[in-house]
Amino acid sequence: MSQPAALYPTDVALPLLSSRAQNVKNKADELRTLLRRRNIEVTEEPLDVFMTKNAWLKPKWLDKLQLVNNNIKTFSKAIGTICQAHGIASIVWGVLRFILDAFGRYFDLLDKIVDIYDEMARSFQMLKDYAELYAEHTTVLDALLDIYCSYIEFSIHAVEIFARHPLKVIFKMIVRFSPIELTLKDGARKICSATQSFNDRRNLIRDKISADTLKKVGTIVELTSVQGSPSQESPRLKGIFSVPRAQNTKFCGRKEVLEQLGRDLLPAQDTSQKSCTLHGAPGMGKTQIALEFAYRCSYKFPELNIFWIPAEDETVLSQAFGNIARLVGSQQAETDVPDQARLLETATAWLRENTSWLMIFDNVNSPEIFAKYQPRCTHGSILLTSQYQGMVHPTTTEILVRSLTSQEGSELLLKHITAGRRERLHMGDPSSLAQLFEEIAEEVNGSPLLLVGLAGSIVSSAVSAEGALKMLRQSGSLGKSDPFTNGHSACAYDRPFDSAWDMALKAIPEKGLAILRIMSMLAADNIPVDMLNRDLEGKLSFLGYDDPDRFRSRIQAHIVERYLVEVEDWDPKSPWSFYIIHRQLQAKILRDLHFVPEQYQLTFDRAVALIAREFPPFPRFMTPNFSQWPSYEKLVAHVLKVHSVYRANERCQGQDETPTVIPLISSMAFAELLISAGYYFYEVGLEDSCVAVLKTAEKIFHEFRITSTAEATTQIERGPSVYANSLKLETNAITVFWGIIEQAQGLTGARKAMAKAKQVVALREKHAILTGLSPEDRFESQVLLSNAYNDIGSQMLHMHQYAGAMDYLDKSLNLKRELEAQGHDIPPFEFAESTNNLAFAALGQNLIEAALLHSQRAVEFIDKDDSHDSDATRFYFCYGVALFLSGQPEEALKVMIDVYRKRKDTFGGSGRQTRDTSYAISFIYFSQGRFKEARNTIRGCFNKQAKGIWPAECLTRAKYLQSQILMALGDIDGGKRKYDEAVQELDGYLSEIFPKAHAQKAEGSTSACSGYAELMAADEALRFDYVVPYFAGRFFSTVIGVGIRSGVGCFPPLEDLE
Template sequence: RHWMVPFERMQDFVGRESVLQELMERVPPHTDKYNCQRTAIIGLGGVGKTRIALEVAYRIHKADPECSVFWVPAVDRTTFEQAYRGIGQKLQLDGATDDKTDIISLVKAALSYEDSGRWLLVVDNADDPELMFGKKQADHSVTGPFLARCLPSSPKGSVLFTTQNYQVAVGLGAQKLDVMSMETVEAQKLLENNLYSQLIGDAESTMRLLDKLANLPLAIRQASAYMKNNGTMTTKYLEIYESDNEEMIYLLSREFEDLGRYDNIKNPIAMTWLISFRQILGTNPLAADYLRFMSFLTAQDIPQSLLPPEGRARTIEAIGTLKAYRFITERENSGSYDIHRLVQVSAQCWLKEREEWGVWATKALQWLALAFPSPKYENRDVWIRYLPHTQYILECQKDTNDDEAKRNLLLNVGKSFYIMGRYREAEQMYRQSLELREKVLGKEHPDTLESMNNLGVAFYSMEKNEEAEKMHRQTLELRENVLGKEHPDTLESMNNLGLVLHSMRKYEEAEQMYRQSLELREKVLGKEHPDTLTSMNNLGVAFYSMEKNEEAEKMHRQTLELREKVLGKEHPDTLTSLNSLGVVFNIVGKYEEAEPMYRQTLELREKVLGKEHPDTLKSMNNLGVMFYNLEKYEEAEKMHRQTLELREKVLGKEHPYTLKSMNNLGVMFYNLEKYKEAEKMHRQSLELREKVLGKEHPDTLESMNNLELVLKRLGESNKL
């Protein structure tokens, strides 16, 4: 069986026997042979929930060696997915090593099969209700990653959550177990286990210290580490603890409101960490720098490659210091670290107390802007790991003093989202980047024009065609004036304007724009440059849209051949050409040739881009249309159902592509003589197309015509 727990068994673990006994009765997978167990440990941060869960995992593993144990942090969607990927790799699931695989669905399905055997899944830090259940919008819809839906369920399985949020536990449908602070006897034993006996002073001061630390295990362990490392007695530590002024205590404690406050005492965790911060600053300034830098990143999976570089020996010493104080933990065989979130908050409080918060927020932003590569398909392994950290600093740290670093990082994060098919998030980043660049550089600066172009591309990808056309016309005009008519950036705008015109069915204008950009790109960049090949592909699309099918087929064959040569057979652009050639075959009725081409494109896009990327969904839609043309209606229905469901999730319910899938599914119902279902689907698509596209749009008229056909079959033509 499998053992995927990131921590060793804690030798200093004491007490909690009543809690452990209750958990050992509830948690083991065989407790209920008919249902998957769900149990939640609820308690204040620092109360020891994770260590209790860890002890339960080891006890279950010892009692039942055939039970697999997996550990997943639920800090954010990215860390959740990364943990699932590790599980998938441990289970040797096909596609688990490919970062484009829908790893969550893969692992969920694998563990939900009863033949996966007995397993325990520990979901640690499941605190954020929006992350678990989605975010409620103003229109009462719910959006988000819905991690609660990503959990496997098997009668042979059990899920153990740790959470600070009681509502999360209720929403997860888990049996709840509240964990309070330790009993004084347990807290004293924990202190003795972590400290040399000669450092423990008189009983009265020790009890007073434990009382000040609120008997919280995290605070006790941190205090013990400080005293042990410095040879400080408990009496001296208590003296230091009680000597600081109330203003400093308030400053350090005020961000812990959600975690609870205590009468007449200050937050013990913050006080413990403040003392340690000062010690680290005095003994290892580089470790203090790393701590301050990490306080502006997400808490999970901080790659060492993201830390500002220093000599290897100094880096090892600095990291060793932070590990010794247990502020960070190293992930096994990953070259990355986790930092406790409360340490981050305390570190930021410390920076504010020293009036250094703004300085370090800016330093962190500047370094991330330098470290984050210009995102491309080829270097995705790097920027995907950096992305959650850049998102965090952009979202949370507004008060920075380097607009250049911020606007460059916004642009690259936007590009990353765009490559991943997360167009709405890309639009947000591009808007902010454009706003900053216009403000600082002016409207005609080349960097400003780059942001305008990117925002136009995001508009186009979301079918906001009027906004996209306006943006690209404006950008093209400015680039021609500023850079010249043959500059590569100008030709990019020319091509992008063609895309929008084509999407608006202005095919002749689009063809003219494509021809011009192709001619100039061949002249300026060369016939095999990737941008030139993009213009070739787009011109081919214009040809088949205008029923110039022979020219379209010739152009797409040529483009596909060149892209395979220049970019490789699995590059996303090559797959676009493969798909385009399949479209031509479909249009001219060469269905037997089109079907394998569509299947190949879908298979490769799932592999390269992931199952939920918009381009992958296009391939699914095309294959569904192909099944329809081949009169394989049941297969077509299944494919269109899947595509509609995924497009609603990824693009939203009102995106034109989603409405296309809705219409296509209605057509399948009609051909399968499911007329009532067809009527419902076409009414819905007609209503939404009228709202989104307008009553005169060709797609709206298509829905109206399809609804008429259904109503005629039902003998209800008067109900249109």
């Protein structure tokens, strides 16, 4: 195919019923039309000719251009196997050549352009082996087509931009925060995100396949017992083996510990659950023992399902359970972007139903978090590793992992140093070398971690055993200032660790040390190698190149051969590899950095920039962002770690014991990273992590805002000012903060949430009137303001302030209509949300006909929105409530049952939305006298291992309904017990909501609060509806016959202040 012909790929062979493939064809046709309209013709001059002509100028982008072309060719081969658009490589090259020809004299400009293309095309290389998978798994094909479509959209933007007058383009590209550069980078990020989605699908399929077909790499032992003798061939695994680390071939010793684990934990399918905690000081080898035990169990018991669970915090724990769900779940886990609660439910249900499994929770820090995830069943085996002695209480047995004896330490060193090396390192007899190694083991307190590090240092630096021992003794002397640590070891316990690490670190080149410093500020596990192997501008240009081979030979080899880090790339089919660094080494490096302020700050900035480069940005209009969850999951643990480093530094300020620790200077980039992570935590329901990062982000944005001036708002060509941007982002952080309160609490948190909602409106209004905003920023500001009006309206719905809510919701809709009339594209979701809330406001005032009209209109809006990120069930749920309250219970039941099915598929049975629907269906059954069906359905509200957020008030209301159902069925005693529980809990909520009035009632005084008095005079059932969030549905008024007169609400408004 000629190159000009390739620019017009209309011969796309579409798979049957493939909407994505049709979308690709439509986009390709759009690009073809644009190229013809612009009269753009592309020469057929090959790349090597073009590069030869420009080589004498030695532009920086020339080498990158070759890599771009190679990656594009790889992608071309991949995409060509599923549709006949073989011109993809020519399209990429054609559009790029058009830009190069038009701007060939402006090398600085071209360097930026080629950087963007390099970032985009770099991700293409991972697609080379997808063909073997897509035929059986259409999600891989769809993901690949998404990449193709994203690229064509990128090319359309590029042609539209660079077909303009050259001087205008050059001016807009060279200014700081160039809108053109940002547009192109945003397009490149979309391509990388689509590629990441493809990779996630592919890795998931491989994990599922490997559960049946995985073989061990190399010579693997088959054991006659847990510690038996090896055979030459590995057995084929029949159970799932989900352990992300390769077996340590140099593991030795710990025979007694392994035998004890075998007695305590096997067989896993016993009639009672077995559990054991491996605990001990850092560096004692707890994780390595657990790893060895996992592999030995897999050889001895091939039917055993083995799962490795990183457990440092709830975020990684939740993700690990999500991975289990993907491994054991149905095909649906592959096809949808799942809710975290549903994945957790799938995993825990499988563990309850299957008896033969071993779970290894590595590095558990919190008994409370572990208790939330411990499977509630009478089978299976659980192994914990922890530095925290308190973790022995949740398990049936414990093993204290002690330091190695001097003889065991000597054996470990001998294991890591080959015979030939030993001869060069020590000229004496072997027995005297073993004696020297025993003395070294004693010097480092028998720590396996340090001994392994020392072995790498001794081998790589060719220091003699005698020399190593002498250096350890000298640097370990009390009061002796060490050149690397500056004599600032935190305590005597740290000194042997610091001395041993220093021996290895001193031999590392500066670029390797820079990498290790960054790793000290990232999560210790699963640090993507590719994330660190970058050649970027500014703070990230410290490597100077991005060639993977040079990176491995000049940096990675130095830190791996000294056992400072491990590289996990043992699955040869996976394009990803990860670093693992021990937390003890991280702590040592961070201690050292405290006393080198410039290096500390630089490392922090580099860590933030590296994560931010890969982390999904905060959604512009704060719309649902479910499709980005896989990308969040890969890096969110690193965001939490760098945040913990920042917070630890903050806590050090003002403490007498750390007078020399210099405060870290925060940046907008850091705060933006935190708010993006906070939004993800909000969407998956991880409340504690969400609140922690948002508090820091809000504080940083606020400090930037109050230290800048509102006058210098913006220059259109340079983007928004610091003041305008920090004002917008500070408000975003407060908005998400409001959202997590609204989601997690009922009326008990309403006043706190209202304060946040009012703050958001005030700041949004302030931003909307700033002078000098660009048209694009002005539009964004207006949309966010309309959303703020919607949010405060919904908060008023929580507090039964229905008339005020309707005013704000109308205000929100009117502003959106104005923007739409001005020619702006407003997603239907935006109109659906406020219209749906108007329906709830009408229901609260018993304006049933109006509520039905609003809810029907909201459903029509959302049906127009083809965004897969929009949760349409909230609108149908409101419609079902309106149908029920209008006297159409059968129609309401049909709608609610359909909503329940969809919510259970998306959010799991324990998800907040699903449990709200279980309650609604049960209530409708109850109101119709169908008590047995009501009893069966209400059980869905009670899930002991539910991980999703559901307000406590909702659970109490469900208990009250359950009590009424049980008594209706004749179970008076059971119903009375549930009733007493519910009433007692309700009393507690009312004391929080009305503390003064409730105290007056308890004292026998007359309450001065009219709302409280009105509520207490109303029917008891009404009070349970009063305290729940509006989006959970409020139903009791129709059953007890209160407030049925149109326009008269049955709930007194809750004032902002009592």
